[in-house]
């Protein structure tokens with residue numbers, strides 16, 4: 001990789017780091033809004049690292065596919081587990097409330 | 106005899122077995138064949154160890170009262186049986202033992218992509234095994250092989266330190282499995298011989314490839330699960346322990362995200378073995394090659410989407426249970442595709458009932474029963490009744506023992522002449538197969554019946570009405586144990602005293618049969634060109650050497666039989 | 667494999683290679699490099715799933731109890747986290763640079779880049795040590811050992827509330843001034859924080875060890891434009907460690 005490409009990627013990463021810290025301190029988008037902003041910036045940083053530092057743009061397609069499949073696996077795992085837990089969480093809350101009530105008596 | 110045949114005979118003098126000598130040359134070997142055999146030895150030992158635990162459990166269950174051991178020891182015995190069988194035997198057995206030996210030779214290469222990693226993975230396995238077995242001396246783990254929280258994270262009796270050492274053992278074993286998977290994927294991807302496109306690969310390679318994908322993608326989640334469990338146990342982390350605000354159902358999500366796909370780590374390579382054996386002994390081009398190949402991948406991918414079917418009664422939400430139940434049926438499709446294609450291959454084939462074929466046919470029979478009873482368990486309403494009963498025990502033993510162990514022996518008898526250059530005794534092998542088949546069914550079929558009548562699994566005692574089933578099952582277990590010992594005896598006898606095997610005793614056309622038996626140290630002087638793996642007409646039987654040779658190398662007088 | 671290679675095999679058997687760095691089962695350096703690269707990507711794939719478990723636990727607990735995470739993050743020092751991010755990003759730059767140097771046969775550049783990378787890795791761990799020791803000193807542990815001291819609760823500006831403030835010695839007197847409203851299960855945040863950063867830290871340490879080995883080989887002059895696989899693969903691993911941190915930083919330190 002050429003020196004400008006290396007330094008350019010690095011400067012981009014630093015800029016995005018400054019941006020995400022800046023947004024954290026300076027902009028209030030609500031809990032979820034700030035989380036989304038932070039994640040979008042983090043994903044931009046990750047893409048820079050993957051594309052240039054890890055030279056996925058110049059590399060064999062297959063290596064990218066491995067990485068994409070792994071990301072897919074993580075997303076699958078988190079989303080399904082998250083969906084289920086958030087579905088049964090009200091039952092857990094209910095049970096805890098009942099227990100607390102019973103304890104008061 | 107042609108020049109080619111002469112070359113093969115002469116190369117017999119220098120095989121991988123006698124290329125270097127001494128214990129050290131085995132311990133530090135980078136040769137995939139020797140590593141495969143070391144895996145074979147250790148997994149066979151694990152099978153025997155797990156088998157002893159199984160027989161102890163079955164003996165204790167002869168009657169509802171205490172026969173042999175206290176209930177605490179009983180809990181430890183069934184846990185050790187499960188943990189040893191799953192993590193030390195089934196998962197590494199076919200891919201790491203047979204796969205290691207056969208895969209590079211099938212590809213016509215000298216070794217797997219990363220030989221050092223291969224050896225490392227073996228020693229990681231050994232270290233993991235030591236951790237796991239050490240737990241026996243630390244009052245032995247009694248949580249069941251599934252390590253469910255909160256019992257495993259907070260129980261103050263029985264399993265205290267053993268949970269940690271066992272969990273660390275399985276954590277370590279996981280990396281052995283991951284490294285094997287990485288090695289095989291890299292080898293198959295980059296080292297196929299000239300003329301072997303993806304769709305000219307032997308089906309065993311497809312099966313191992315699909316297995317490796319699961320090993321690489323699922324096993325790390327098991328690793329992090331057990332790491333969390335160990336830290337939870339040691340430092341009171343509170344991720345899974347409800348007493349600290351953790352979520353024990355989340356542990357089950359973590360555990361089954363690996364452990365359901367792990368079922369396919371166990372059975373996919375077995376299916377690969379069966380695909381090779383069925384084709385060869387039917388002397389007929391395997392039917393539906395692409396469907397069998399693609400169904401391996403389909404099983405691997407769908408296998409990642411169904412883990413929640415182990416959690417229908419755990420407190421999992423209705424939504425998730427419904428989705429998981431539906432997806433579970435989907436797995437039946439690629440599995441059935443395989444079975445139908447094997448059966449269709451048999452149709453109008455010229456079938457030879459040698460021992461490997463008998464094991465393979467038993468596999469199809471038992472796997473079909475195991476698979477179909479899985480449908481009952483995947484049905485939400487029925488599962489509520491059957492969950493945690495002997496029905497489940499029988500179901501997964503039909504898949505894991507009836508499936509994987511049968512295929513393991515099919516594969517071992519099939520490739521044994523290649524491993525050691527010696528033929529086995531057909532009678533011993535066939536009688537052993539019969540004993541295993543009968544013993545297996547006698548052991549596990551009654552378990553379906555008592556399970557459906559409500560006998561819960563893992564219980565130390567039971568109501569009188571279940572006693573006949575338990576006793577039949579125990580008798581069967583001893584027959585099964587004896588059959589397995591006999592099958593091993595047949596193999597050991599063959600390796601030591603068997604008559605010399607020809608290079609290609611079965612007339613199979615995958616590449617491993619085109620090198621000598623046993624293979625030379627480097628497998629091939631240079632990478633051969635790919636053959637059509639299922640073109641059996643390319644070979645004819647040569648009576649002089651008692652094996653099959655290429656048509657063009659056959660003696661002119663012999664002609665095609 | 668082309669015909670010429672076939673012939674050379676046949677002529678010399680298996681020991682026709684003169685380069686000991688080329689394993690006997692590969693055709694040429696390119697083949698070996700591509701295979702190694704595939705292997706390291708597979709390894710990175712499994713690393714992703716390995717960390718994935720922790721990210722899963724994180725998302726579930728944060729999704730269900732965001733207030734715990736908001737409060738927990740107040741205990742973390744955002745400035746130190748940001749500095750550490752920059753340190754790690756710089757080490758990624760030098761790691762990428764080391765690959766470039768190896769490709770260009772620039773031995774001095776290679777050694778310098780590796781030394782800088784290792785230096786940054788130690789810097790990262792140093793800052794991490796400062797953070798950890800501060801927390802552990804103030805009783806901010808994981809799970810059941812979470813007994814924060816009065817100082818750190820005040821320092822973190824935890825919301826005033828109805829739960830009594832713990833005394834100097836950590837004991838809780840119900841009649842004491844009620845200023846600190848500790849969210850129930852606040853310790854879960856620190857369980858996750860210590861697991862994630864701890865596991866990441868272990869990966870940093872592993873990276874240092876591998877880089878020390880690469881450094882030794884670089885000084886010995888093993889690498890050149892034809893053979894530089896190990897430099898490239900270690901750099902890939904190092905970038906992954908960076909990648910995980912890129913997400914850990916906003917997820918743990920930048921919670922609104």
Ligand SMILES: [Cu+2]
Pocket residue numbers: 364365368411412414415
């Ligand atoms: Cu399952």
